[in-house]
Amino acid sequence: MTYQHQWQDGSPMAWSPGKVVCVGRNYADHARELNNPVPAEPLLFIKPASALVPLAEPIELPRERGDCHIETEMSLLIGSPLSRAGEDEALEAIAGVGIGFDLTLRELQSKLKQKGHPWELAKAFDGSCPLSVFVRPEGLDWGSVQLQLIRNGQLQQNGNSAAMITPVASLLSYISQHFSLQPGDVVLTGTPAGVGPLSVGDQLQVKLDDRLEVTTRAR
Numbered sequence: 001m002t003y004q005h006q007w008q009d010g011s012p013m014a015w016s017p018g019k020v021v022c023v024g025r026n027y028a029d030h031a032r033e034l035n036n037p038v039p040a041e042p043l044l045f046i047k048p049a050s051a052l053v054p055l056a057e058p059i060e061l062p063r064e065r066g067d068c069h070i071e072t073e074m075s076l077l078i079g080s081p082l083s084r085a086g087e088d089e090a091l092e093a094i095a096g097v098g099i100g101f102d103l104t105l106r107e108l109q110s111k112l113k114q115k116g117h118p119w120e121l122a123k124a125f126d127g128s129c130p131l132s133v134f135v136r137p138e139g140l141d142w143g144s145v146q147l148q149l150i151r152n153g154q155l156q157q158n159g160n161s162a163a164m165i166t167p168v169a170s171l172l173s174y175i176s177q178h179f180s181l182q183p184g185d186v187v188l189t190g191t192p193a194g195v196g197p198l199s200v201g202d203q204l205q206v207k208l209d210d211r212l213e214v215t216t217r218a219r
């Protein structure tokens with residue numbers, strides 16, 4: 001299925017999907033659970049538009065490529081161009097907020113890391129970035145957004161943006177020093193602790209504050 005960005009209320013979306021800029025290890029509790037050092041500066045990587053799929057559709061697990069971990073992340077939809085932006089300009093460019101999965105072939109990523117190779121094969125494959133619909137961020141306190149993943153009825157990830165090592169405004173500003181962001185691009189803001197492998201048949205429920213709740217499953 002071809003992915004298109006969508007507003008939760010069904011109103012038309014002006015922007016075509018672009019790249020997805022992601023940040024690794026933005027919550028210290030997640031860096032610790034994988035025995036990774038907490039980086040001094042944001043650790044960025046990019047997923048191409050071809051990685052995007054609708055989160056509410058069943059998630060196709062890649063077969064025979066080792067464990068596929070789920071990382072639940074707050075997603076930001078960019079609505080105006082950002083290049084070498086300051087923090088205020090960066091916040092004004094956020095048109096929507098939602099939930100994304102940064103699906104990761106963890107065993108393959110470990111091998112790539114050992115060799116000092118880039119992570120794309122483990123992070124940027126087709127279907128590696130399920131995205132929810134977006135809601136408008138009016139009134140949202142970026143420093144206090146609660147994100148939850150409930151898997152098969154159990155709370156598996158529960159994080160608050162207050163725990164981000166690089167908060168939203170400085171993260172967007174930092175990204176824009178290196179990569180120009182265009183309307184339709186998306187930023188994934190990192191995962192809290194509780195990542196783990198997905199299994200066929202898993203029932204998944206994700207929540208962003210009381211603004212957004214989506215259910216899906218893995219197959």
Ligand code: ZN
Pocket residue numbers: 022023024071073102190191
């Ligand atoms: Zn991630």
